[in-house]
Amino acid sequence: MDDNKLIGLFLKRDERAIAETLEKYGAYCRYIAANILPSPEDAEECTADALTALWNSIPPEKPLSLKAYLGRITRNLALNRLNALNCEKRGGGTVCEIREELAECVSADTVEQELDEKELRASINRFVGSLNKKQQRAFLKRYWYLCPSSQIAEECGMTVSAVNVMLHRLRARLKEHLESEGFEL
Secondary structure, three states: OOHHHHHHHHHOOOOHHHHHHHHHHHHHHHHHHHOOOOOHHHHHHHHHHHHHHHHHHOOOOOOOOHHHHHHHHHHHHHHHHHHHOOOOOOOOHHHHHHHHHHHOOOOHHHHHHHOOHHHHHHHHHHHHHOOOHHHHHHHHHHHOOOOOHHHHHHHHOOOHHHHHHHHHHHHHHHHHHHHHOOOOO
């Protein structure tokens, strides 16, 4: 079923919307959640919570991209759940590591105090848009889907070391890009 029909089911409050969305995007949601959460059970529960949140948000929302909207909901719920599980004590080291990697480019305090989040998001999107396909894939896999470098290396046909070097260089380029657009880091 295409996304417009799915959204139509949500707007009509037809409960088939949940089952159809789970069939179409369940694996996608579990993939996102599993890269963030420490156990498959947590990822499965997060997927169910994401579908409930989707049900509760449509209407009034009518997303342009159901997949992206559901992905964002899933990611945010997984990150919130990880925080509740206590990042350091329960094995959330990957997320903490990724936050530290990006901290050299974007300070959370700086973003919250000095920058308009929408402008920062647009600037980062421009940066990602300027990358070649392999760089885009690696950057998004690491910093959106929170995949480990080993998984990115396997999927991109690279060594882990090469992925880490590429990501390091991309973070340096991101920092330069943000500074060139007037963001103080």
